[in-house]
Every structure is written in structure tokens, then in C-alpha cells.
Amino acid sequence: MTNGRITGNVPAAPGHFILSIALPATFQEPSFGQFVMVRNLLNGKAMLSRPFSVYGFHRDAHQSALELLCRVAGRETKLLSGLKAGAGVEVLGPLGNGFTIRKDVDRIILAAGGVGVAPLSFFLKERAKYPSKAAVSLFLGAKNGEIASALVKGLSDTCAVHIATDDGSLGFHGPVTEILAAELYSCDFERTRILACGPTPMTRALARLLADKPIDCQVSLEERMACGVGACLGCVVPVRNSHGDAMYKRVCKDGPVFDLRELLWD
Amino acid sequence: MGLRKENGEGLKLDVSIGSLTLKNPVMTASGTFGYGEEYAQFFDLSRLGAVVVKGLSLLPRMGNRPPRIVETPCGMLNAIGLQNVGVETFIDEKLPFLRQFDVKVIANIFGESVEEYQKLSGILSGVDGVHALEVNISCPNVKKGGVVFGTDPEVAALVTRKVAAETDIPVIVKLSPNVTDIALMARAVEEAGADAVSLINTLTGMAIDSESRRPLLANITGGLSGPALKPVALRMVWQVAHAVRIPVIGTGGITSFQDALEFLIAGAAAVQVGTANFVNPLATMEILDGIKDYMERHDIMDIHDVINSLRA
Ligand SMILES: Cc1cc2nc3c(=O)[nH]c(=O)nc-3n(C[C@H](O)[C@H](O)[C@H](O)COP(=O)(O)OP(=O)(O)OC[C@H]3O[C@@H](n4cnc5c(N)ncnc54)[C@H](O)[C@@H]3O)c2cc1C
Ligand SMILES: Cc1cc2nc3c(=O)[nH]c(=O)nc-3n(C[C@H](O)[C@H](O)[C@H](O)COP(=O)(O)O)c2cc1C
Ligand code: FES
Numbered sequence: 001m002t003n004g005r006i007t008g009n010v011p012a013a014p015g016h017f018i019l020s021i022a023l024p025a026t027f028q029e030p031s032f033g034q035f036v037m038v039r040n041l042l043n044g045k046a047m048l049s050r051p052f053s054v055y056g057f058h059r060d061a062h063q064s065a066l067e068l069l070c071r072v073a074g075r076e077t078k079l080l081s082g083l084k085a086g087a088g089v090e091v092l093g094p095l096g097n098g099f100t101i102r103k104d105v106d107r108i109i110l111a112a113g114g115v116g117v118a119p120l121s122f123f124l125k126e127r128a129k130y131p132s133k134a135a136v137s138l139f140l141g142a143k144n145g146e147i148a149s150a151l152v153k154g155l156s157d158t159c160a161v162h163i164a165t166d167d168g169s170l171g172f173h174g175p176v177t178e179i180l181a182a183e184l185y186s187c188d189f190e191r192t193r194i195l196a197c198g199p200t201p202m203t204r205a206l207a208r209l210l211a212d213k214p215i216d217c218q219v220s221l222e223e224r225m226a227c228g229v230g231a232c233l234g235c236v237v238p239v240r241n242s243h244g245d246a247m248y249k250r251v252c253k254d255g256p257v258f259d260l261r262e263l264l265w266d
Numbered sequence: 267m268g269l270r271k272e273n274g275e276g277l278k279l280d281v282s283i284g285s286l287t288l289k290n291p292v293m294t295a296s297g298t299f300g301y302g303e304e305y306a307q308f309f310d311l312s313r314l315g316a317v318v319v320k321g322l323s324l325l326p327r328m329g330n331r332p333p334r335i336v337e338t339p340c341g342m343l344n345a346i347g348l349q350n351v352g353v354e355t356f357i358d359e360k361l362p363f364l365r366q367f368d369v370k371v372i373a374n375i376f377g378e379s380v381e382e383y384q385k386l387s388g389i390l391s392g393v394d395g396v397h398a399l400e401v402n403i404s405c406p407n408v409k410k411g412g413v414v415f416g417t418d419p420e421v422a423a424l425v426t427r428k429v430a431a432e433t434d435i436p437v438i439v440k441l442s443p444n445v446t447d448i449a450l451m452a453r454a455v456e457e458a459g460a461d462a463v464s465l466i467n468t469l470t471g472m473a474i475d476s477e478s479r480r481p482l483l484a485n486i487t488g489g490l491s492g493p494a495l496k497p498v499a500l501r502m503v504w505q506v507a508h509a510v511r512i513p514v515i516g517t518g519g520i521t522s523f524q525d526a527l528e529f530l531i532a533g534a535a536a537v538q539v540g541t542a543n544f545v546n547p548l549a550t551m552e553i554l555d556g557i558k559d560y561m562e563r564h565d566i567m568d569i570h571d572v573i574n575s576l577r578a
Binding site for chain 1: 297298299300303304305320328329331332333334335336337340341342344346349492493541543544545546547548
């Protein structure tokens with residue numbers, strides 16, 4: 001557990017905000033796709049921490065700065081959205097296994113649903129660190145144009161951005177997996193990799209879309225968490241192991257990033 | 267006074283659970299600390315009084331479908347469904363890790379029949395690095411499991427007798443709070459040969475999403491743990507401490523050193539910390555340091571002067 005201090009809390013779009021947290025310089029550098037558990041110290045009743053993907057990270061000689069892109073989903077995220085600069089939070093992390101970039105792909109497709117764009121943005125911002133010459137494009141699905149624009153702000157400089165919205169107010173009107181499906185026609189499957197993060201319906205649609213295509217796809221999953229470190233077995237998802245048997249894996253410790261083909265959908 | 271060091275050296279913190287001596291009264295609660303691996307990155311496990319491992323069954327168990335947990339006011343519900351690697355894998359793959367530490371390991375066991383409990387006891391008895399058994403007769407999650415044993419004094423006594431017959435290491439029976447008279451249960455297992463009792467396990471609870479009208483746990487009901495549980499746990503520990511002669515181990519919502527002290531004062535010989543580990547991986551260490559500091563402040567040399575010291 002590391003003590004952090006809020007240095008900024010900026011509304012990004014309705015129901016979305018960006019938290020900046022100052023941490024000691026010794027805080028371990030996160031890789032993209034890793035997450036942190038955050039606990040709000042102002043609310044004595046809030047007991048468990050909440051998981052958030054790393055959205056940005058910088059370090060100088062004196063401190064580290066962690067950025068999170070958050071959506072108000074319920075009670076705790078509502079409270080976090082109201083935190084003012086100076087407020088204290090506890091941060092545990094970085095946790096879990098992030099995405100991996102293979103050198104032998106020449107296309108990277110990022111597929112995001114809503115705030116699922118957070119870890120993928122972190123990759124785009126830190127791209128220079130990853131030794132890959134692959135062409136990168138981002139496919140984002142969001143509720144409406146206002147939210148979509150806020151979520152991809154600054155990203156169109158780094159890669160091609162394609163947007164789909166639920167209400168058609170920006171980009172394609174419908175699920176993001178549909179524009180992604182169209183894109184796949186022009187892909188060399190063997191040399192393409194998809195990195196995805198979004199709500200379960202999107203992941204499920206992606207699994208259906210890729211079922212008959214030999215494309216590598218890594219997906220970051222969400223489950224309710226208690227410990228965040230692998231001890232409580234609260235955050236499990238069903239997978240098929242290397243022997244073909246069904247078993248549960250922990251999103252926090254074995255994930256949050258999984259090979260899409262491992263996942264079992266019932 | 268002059269002999270005592272700042273860091274609590276010189277304080278007498280060791281407590282006995284049957285023939286087992288713990289270097290201090292702070293241990294972890296089963297199911298909240300895995301098999302120790304995850305938390306070893308945060309502190310030296312040798313500093314704990316004991317590690318109580320995740321409940322073990324004869325065969326590996328998959329556990330319940332997710333979602334398995336949900337936060338509730340000042341607590342959480344879990345319906346893990348006793349997922350575990352099974353006793354053999356525990357001995358072969360998990361115990362060697364724990365053996366590296368100078369810490370007592372308590373194996374928590376559960377079965378679906380008296381015979382299974384008995385077999386588990388036999389298998390774990392004499393295994394290097396297992397120092398005591400904690401018998402979970404109280405898990406509320408598995409239909410055929412815990413609840414049946416833990417709510418009937420005669421069945422609880424039978425399980426205790428069978429487990430004790432198979433082993434020489436101390437047998438701790440973990441009681442369920444989902445009973446009318448916890449003291450009755452405690453006396454029943456004491457008479458049947460339990461060396462200690464630990465309490466409480468989780469209280470059966472439930473939570474619903476009013477918008478969708480669906481249960482928040484796939485299992486519908488789950489076990490309540492965390493601070494919400496503490497007053498109930500404390501009352502039960504106090505009652506049981508007055509009803510039996512064997513040591514009582516207090517569990518339920520302990521988050522701070524003050525919480526731990528409340529249990530010790532109420533009569534517990536030791537405490538287990540569960541859900542608090544999730545909130546703060548260093549919870550046990552902060553509680554231990556807090557107890558030492560308390561003893562210094564109150565000029566107490568021996569933890570036994572705290573145990574069962576409730577004033578009128
Ligand atoms: C690895 C990981 C990374 C995440 N990254 C981000 C991120 O970068 N930005 C962001 O805004 N959110 C992220 N989430 C989701 C975020 O953790 C939840 O939205 C948050 O915990 C909800 O807390 P709450 O108290 O506001 O909601 P609650 O009142 O607890 O619940 C509100 C709703 O959110 C659902 N929910 C609760 N916990 C989770 C959870 N852990 N994951 C998914 N849904 C949940 C509940 O089922 C319920 O429908 C991530 C989750 C995981 C597991
Ligand atoms: C996620 C979780 C898993 C648990 N698993 C077990 C278990 O396998 N065996 C057992 O006897 N108790 C189990 N318990 C109960 C705890 O050991 C403890 O009795 C209870 O949670 C109350 O303590 P607490 O409020 O400090 O967590 C579990 C509790 C939680 C929260
Ligand atoms: S949150 Fe505890 S195991 Fe993942």
C-alpha cells in the first residue's frame with residue numbers, strides 16, 4: 001500500500017474524469033495493461049479498494065505521477081470523482097500481467113469499449129518504449145460522440161482512430177466490433193495482433209468475431225475484486241487450461257490480460 | 267522498564283493453543299491469505315503468530331460461478347465455494363513455500379462427510395510443516411458441506427472426535443455463527459476433544475441489485491465478513507470464553523490493533539485477521555505493532571495480562 005495524494009481531478013466527459021495521483025519516486029513503473037487498486041481515505045466506510053488500469057505514468061527525481069481514466073459506475077467511483085487536489089488515497093500496485101507486444105506482427109489493432117481505452121491509451125503514449133514497427137489503429141466504441149471524443153482526445157496524433165457510438169452521434173452507429181469486422185478483411189491474420197479492453201458484451205462479440213480467424217487477441221477483463229493480489233479467489237473467470245479442462249483463473253493475478261482463446265463463454 | 271526496548275523486545279507475546287506455541291497472537295484467517303504466497307512480497311511471514319491456509323478438501327474444487335464477491339456496508343459477501351487445490355497438491359506444491367518461513371502453519375480442512383474430515387486429518391497428520399488443524403464445520407456456502415456439521419452439536423462433536431482420533435497435532439474447531447447458541451456448540455466440541463475453538467466464520471447474507479432485481483452473487487447467498495461482523499463476533503467470543511476451558515481464537519472484522527485487543531480482552535487467546543488483509547496487505551503487521559505499543563503504554567509485560575481482562 002502506498003500513500004498517494006490527488007494532484008488533479010479533471011472532468012473528461014459526462015460521468016468520466018481523469019485522476020492524477022502523486023506517489024513516491026520509488027513506486028514501481030507499470031507496464032501497459034497493469035492496474036492499481038485505489039482506496040479513498042476520505043470515506044471511512046469504503047472498505048475495499050477499487051481496480052483501475054494505468055492510464056498514464058511519469059517519474060522524476062522526486063516523485064511519480066499516476067494517471068487514471070475513470071467512469072462513474074457506482075458508489076466508490078462517484079466518491080472518487082469528487083476528490084479535490086490534496087486528498088489522500090492509498091494505491092496498491094502495479095498489479096497483474098499487462099499486454100505483450102510481439103516483434104513479428106506488423107499490425108496492431110486496439111479495440112476499446114468506453115473507459116477500456118485507458119490501458120490502450122497508455123500504450124499509445126508510451127509507444128516509443130516498445131520495439132515494434134507495427135502500424136497501429138484504434139477502434140473505440142462509446143455511448144455517444146461527446147464521450148467518444150473525450151476518450152480519444154490526443155490519440156489521433158499517434159494512430160488511426162475509428163469510432164462507433166451506440167446512438168450514432170459520431171462515427172459508425174452500432175457496436176465497435178462491426179467496424180472492426182470490416183477492417184479484418186484487409187488483414188494478414190498471421191501478422192496482426194488485437195489488444196482489447198472493454199465491457200463483457202464487447203469481449204464476447206469479439207470472441208464470436210474471431211472464432212474462425214487465426215488472429216492473436218489479448219483481452220483485458222474486469223471482475224469485482226477484493227484483494228487484487230490473488231489471495232481471495234473472488235475475481236475468477238472460467239478458462240480452458242492447456243489440457244483442455246475448464247478451470248477458474250484469477251483476473252487480478254493470472255490476468256487481467258488473457259488470451260481470448262483461453263476464455264470460456266457459457 | 268529499563269530492560270525493555272523500543273521495538274517491543276522483552277515483551278512476552280507468546281500464547282499456547284493446546285500443545286502449540288505461537289510467538290504472538292496474530293494469525294491470518296483461512297481463505298483470506300491463500301497459501302501465503304501472495305502476501306510474502308509485502309512482509310516476512312515469519313513475523314506472524316501463524317498462517318492459516320485456505321480451506322483444504324480431499325480433492326481439488328473448482329468453487330462457485332462468478333460473481334463471487336460483493337461489497338456491502340462495512341463488509342463484503344463472498345461465495346467462493348471453497349475453491350482449493352486439494353490436500354495432496356497443497357502438501358506437494360504449497361507447503362514447501364511456507365516451510366521456508368519460521369512460522370506455524372495451520373491447515374484448515376473441510377469435508378462433505380465425516381469420513382472425509384477423518385481422512386484429511388490422517389493425511390495431514392505428521393506432515394512436516396503442518397502444526398495444527400483447523401476444522402471448518404461452518405462454511406455456509408456449500409450446500410452439502412459446512413452448515414450441516416456446524417449447526418448440530420452432536421454432528422459437530424462427531425466430526426471433532428473423528429478428526430482428533432487421527433492426529434497428534436492440535437485440533438482447532440472453527441465455529442459457525444449461524445446458530446442460536448454458540449456456547450452450546452463450543453462445549454460440544456470441547457467435550458469431543460477439541461484443543462481449541464476459533465470463531466466466527468462468516469454470517470450468511472445476501473445482496474440484490476434493485477434495478478435489475480437480480481442477486482449480486484451468482485450463488486445468491488454468501489458469507490458476510492469484515493467490520494460489519496465485529497460486534498457479533500466479539501459477543502460470541504466473550505460468551506464462548508466463559509463457556510469452555512480450551513483456548514478461544516477470535517475472528518471477525520478485526521481491522522485495527524484496537525479491534526484485536528477487544529477480542530483478547532473479551533477472552534480470546536489469539537486472533538485471526540481476514541478481510542482486513544484485502545484492504546491493507548500489512549494489516550496483520552500493523553495490528554501486531556499496535557498491540558506491542560499498547561502493552562508498552564499500559565506497562566504490560568505479558569500478553570496474558572491482556573487476555574480475558576474485561577473489567578466490570
Ligand atoms: C483490472 C481492472 C481494470 C479496470 N480499469 C478501469 C479503468 O481504467 N477505469 C474505470 O473507470 N474503471 C475500471 N475498472 C472498473 C472499475 O473497477 C469499477 O467500475 C469500479 O470498481 C466500480 O466501483 P463502484 O463502487 O463505483 O461501483 P459499485 O457500486 O461497486 O458497482 C457499480 C457497478 O459496477 C460494477 N462493478 C463493480 N466493481 C467492478 C469491477 N471491478 N469491474 C467491473 N465492474 C465492476 C458492479 O457490478 C455494478 O454493476 C477496472 C476493473 C478492473 C477489474
Ligand atoms: C474470501 C473469503 C474466503 C474464506 N474462505 C474460508 C475458508 O476456506 N475456510 C474457512 O474456515 N473460513 C473461510 N473464510 C472465513 C474467514 O476465515 C473468517 O472466519 C471470516 O471472514 C471472518 O473474519 P474477517 O471479518 O476478519 O474476514 C473466508 C472468508 C473470506 C472473506
Ligand atoms: S481479487 Fe482477490 S484473487 Fe483476485
